[in-house]
Amino acid sequence: MTRPFLIYPDKRLRTVCSPVDSIDDDTRAIWDEMLNAMYKMPGVGLAAPNIGVMQRLAVVDCSGTHNGAIRMANPEILHASAKMNTHDEASPNLPGLSGNIERPRAVTVRYMNEDGEIVEKDFVHLWATSVQHQIDHLNGKLFISHLSPVKRKMLLAKHAKNLKRRGQCD
Numbered sequence: 001m002t003r004p005f006l007i008y009p010d011k012r013l014r015t016v017c018s019p020v021d022s023i024d025d026d027t028r029a030i031w032d033e034m035l036n037a038m039y040k041m042p043g044v045g046l047a048a049p050n051i052g053v054m055q056r057l058a059v060v061d062c063s064g065t066h067n068g069a070i071r072m073a074n075p076e077i078l079h080a081s082a083k084m085n086t087h088d089e090a091s092p093n094l095p096g097l098s099g100n101i102e103r104p105r106a107v108t109v110r111y112m113n114e115d116g117e118i119v120e121k122d123f124v125h126l127w128a129t130s131v132q133h134q135i136d137h138l139n140g141k142l143f144i145s146h147l148s149p150v151k152r153k154m155l156l157a158k159h160a161k162n163l164k165r166r167g168q169c170d
Contacts, residue, residue, distance in 0.1 A: 002037055003051040005092040008159060013093055014140045017049055017056045020073040023116040031071045034059045039066055041092055045130035047137030050092055058134035062126045072111035075135055080104035087129045089143040096162060097155050101146045103132050
C-alpha cells in the first residue's frame with residue numbers, strides 16, 4: 001500500500017505528531033511504505049505526516065545507493081553545531097517548489113530505532129539537513145517556515161497557481 005502525499009495547505013501538515021510508544025510490525029510497515037515513497041520521489045528523507053500518518057516517524061537515506069536507510073521514531077535534536085550549511089530543500093507536499101534553507105551543519109539526534117532501542121547518532125552535511133527537515137515535519141513545520149516572508153509568499157502563490165491549474169483547489 002502506498003498512501004498519497006498530503007498536499008499543502010492540508011492542516012495535518014501543520015499539526016504536531018504523536019509520539020510512538022513502541023516499535024511493532026505496524027510501525028515497521030509504515031517505515032517500509034515511507035522508504036518506498038521516498039525512493040520513488042526520489043528523495044533523501046520522509047516524515048510520516050508527509051503521507052498522512054500522524055506519528056513521530058521518519059526515514060532518511062543520503063547514501064545515494066538506497067541501502068543506508070535510517071528509521072527513526074521520536075527523533076529529537078540534542079545538539080546542533082554553530083557552523084551552518086545551506087541546501088536547496090523541497091517537499092512532496094509542495095510539489096515543484098524548493099528553497100535554499102540554512103541549517104546547522106551537524107546535529108546529534110536521539111531516537112528509537114527499528115529494534116526499539118534508544119540511539120544517539122551524529123549526522124553531518126546532507127544527512128543533518130534531512131534529519132532536521134524531517135523533525136520539522138513532525139513538529140508541524142515545512143521548509144517554507146524558514147524562508148523570508150516575501151520568498152514564502154511568492155512560493156505559496158506559485159503553489160496555489162499550480163494547484164488551480166491541476167484542478168486541485170477552488
